[in-house]
Amino acid sequence: xxxxxxxxxxxxxxxxxxxxxxxxxxxxxxxxxxxxxxxxxxxxxxxxxxxxxxxxxxxxxxxxxxxxxxxxxxxxxxxxxxxxxxxxxxxxxxxxxxxxxxxxxxxxxxxxxxxxxxxxxxxxxxxxxxxxxxxxxxxxxxxxxxxxxxxxxxxxxxxxxxxxxxxxxxxxxxxxxxxxxxxxxxxxxxxxxxxxxxxxxxxxxxxxxxxxxxxxxxxxxxxxxxxxxxxxxxxxxxxxxxxxxxxxxxxxxxxxxxxxxxxxxxxxxxxxxxxxxxxxxxxxxxxxxxxxxxxxxxxxxxxxxxxxxxxxxxxxxxxxxxxxxxxxxxxxxxxxxxxxxxxxxxxxxxxxxxxxxxxxxxxxxxxxxxxxxxxxxxxxxxxxxxxxxxxxxxxxxxxxxxxxxxxxxxxxxxxxxxxxxxxxxxxxxxxxxxxxxxxxxxxxxxxxxxxxxxxxxxxxxxx
Ligand code: NDP
Numbered sequence: 001x002x003x004x005x006x007x008x009x010x011x012x013x014x015x016x017x018x019x020x021x022x023x024x025x026x027x028x029x030x031x032x033x034x035x036x037x038x039x040x041x042x043x044x045x046x047x048x049x050x051x052x053x054x055x056x057x058x059x060x061x062x063x064x065x066x067x068x069x070x071x072x073x074x075x076x077x078x079x080x081x082x083x084x085x086x087x088x089x090x091x092x093x094x095x096x097x098x099x100x101x102x103x104x105x106x107x108x109x110x111x112x113x114x115x116x117x118x119x120x121x122x123x124x125x126x127x128x129x130x131x132x133x134x135x136x137x138x139x140x141x142x143x144x145x146x147x148x149x150x151x152x153x154x155x156x157x158x159x160x161x162x163x164x165x166x167x168x169x170x171x172x173x174x175x176x177x178x179x180x181x182x183x184x185x186x187x188x189x190x191x192x193x194x195x196x197x198x199x200x201x202x203x204x205x206x207x208x209x210x211x212x213x214x215x216x217x218x219x220x221x222x223x224x225x226x227x228x229x230x231x232x233x234x235x236x237x238x239x240x241x242x243x244x245x246x247x248x249x250x251x252x253x254x255x256x257x258x259x260x261x262x263x264x265x266x267x268x269x270x271x272x273x274x275x276x277x278x279x280x281x282x283x284x285x286x287x288x289x290x291x292x293x294x295x296x297x298x299x300x301x302x303x304x305x306x307x308x309x310x311x312x313x314x315x316x317x318x319x320x321x322x323x324x325x326x327x328x329x330x331x332x333x334x335x336x337x338x339x340x341x342x343x344x345x346x347x348x349x350x351x352x353x354x355x356x357x358x359x360x361x362x363x364x365x366x367x368x369x370x371x372x373x374x375x376x377x378x379x380x381x382x383x384x385x386x387x388x389x390x391x392x393x394x395x396x397x398x399x400x401x402x403x404x405x406x407x408x409x410x411x412x413x414x415x416x417x418x419x420x421x422x423x424x425x426x427x428x429x430x431x432x433x434x435x436x437x438x439x440x441x442x443x444x445x446x447x448x449x450x451x452x453x454x455x456x457x458x459x460x461x462x463x
């Protein structure tokens with residue numbers, strides 16, 4: 001045992017920090033954790049969990065309408081936002097309690113205050129103006145939304161505030177077309193809000209496979225979302241109860257709320273990290289090695305604060321790998337390949353591996369893809385479509401990327417990610433028996449290679 005107060009002090013009780021604290025404490029280490037907001041962090045309190053519950057809430061309207069064709073009838077459809085947000089907040093409170101008890105049961109000491117680094121082994125606790133000491137310090141402070149600096153930027157809300165709305169806005173302008181912008185555009189559209197998305201690029205969801213981007217953009221437009229591409233917000237002014245939003249292309253929008261979903265910044269400001277030799281990147285991220293170690297020997301960092309792959313399961317893995325490396329004597333380097341991910345739009349995206357565009361950079365690629373109406377739509381009459389795609393290495397036959405848009409895409413792709421992890425080839429997919437009738441079976445019955453349309457001689461395309 002060292003002379004320090006603790007073997008480990010974790011700053012930030014989100015997904016990565018809580019996991020590391022609990023595992024270290026279960027190994028018999030003296031562990032403390034500090035959290036300045038609520039135990040659970042972004043994912044549980046104002047991110048993945050409440051967002052997914054809102055996604056469910058936003059889908060019921062269409063599902064209930066579809067139920068008529070299956071013989072169900074009901075009275076007038078009415079949506080009550082206060083009921084949904086109250087129930088979502090109740091679940092967030094429950095999970096906050098679960099996380100707190102998890103730490104308590106593992107014997108982790110909790111400080112509900114801001115903590116900063118004060119010397120190589122010191123942690124200063126704001127509420128008691130005292131410094132405690134620890135052998136190791138783990139920085140797991142996450143990230144926070146950033147807003148572009150335009151006149152009127154103070155009127156921007158972030159996704160955080162959406163979980164606090166007492167009433168649903170009639171209309172909303174969303175700046176940014178990444179994960180958060182698209183998911184909230186979809187949620188609000190499903191709840192009957194008039195949604196306009198403003199994006200500086202020429203298509204939503206940069207970085208995803210082009211087919212997925214095109215299909216989801218078209219589906220969102222079909223659901224009434226006004227997607228404004230190649231433009232940006234130049235200013236926001238108060239306009240009665242709402243806001244007047246001026247765009248670079250000269251258009252002027254009026255909306256009850258204006259949300260920025262323009263990315264997040266690591267929470268390192270004022271943490272005292274530079275003073276103890278921790279290197280920070282240009283956006284404030286903590287620079288770490290493959291073992292999550294910073295430039296200071298006994299200080300580590302995991303999760304969004306390191307700006308590697310900013311996803312909950314990744315932060316949890318990094319927290320686990322940190323404990324194995326530091327307290328179990330089994331150095332574990334992180335592997336960031338083949339991380340499956342979903343965008344919970346309606347329809348939702350599930351994807352793992354390389355997009356077609358990225359696959360073509362280093363491989364000779366065969367593409368297999370299909371688009372079809374899900375069985376339930378044959379009766380409901382809804383114009384929904386499912387899209388599936390495989391990018392296959394033409395030389396080795398290995399499946400490099402697997403992509404889907406449609407119901408339960410996230411669930412299906414999570415399972416398919418195991419196959420890709422094991423190095424599955426297209427022949428393995430073909431040899432797998434179909435499960436019928438399902439949507440997922442289409443992934444094992446794709447026979448026809450997709451060929452890009454041949455340019456017609458003399459046409460514009462060939463020019
Ligand atoms: P993203 O980086 O995904 O998207 C940011 C969007 O804002 C992009 O469209 C970007 O455009 C645009 N943008 C950035 N800066 C500006 C600017 N100055 N002016 C105008 N537009 C701008 O960030 P999000 O905030 O959507 O999400 C943050 C992170 O949270 C994600 O990267 C992801 O890691 C995580 N997340 C994951 C979810 C999931 O797994 N389902 C759900 C929600 C969040 P451009 O494309 O041109 O850069």
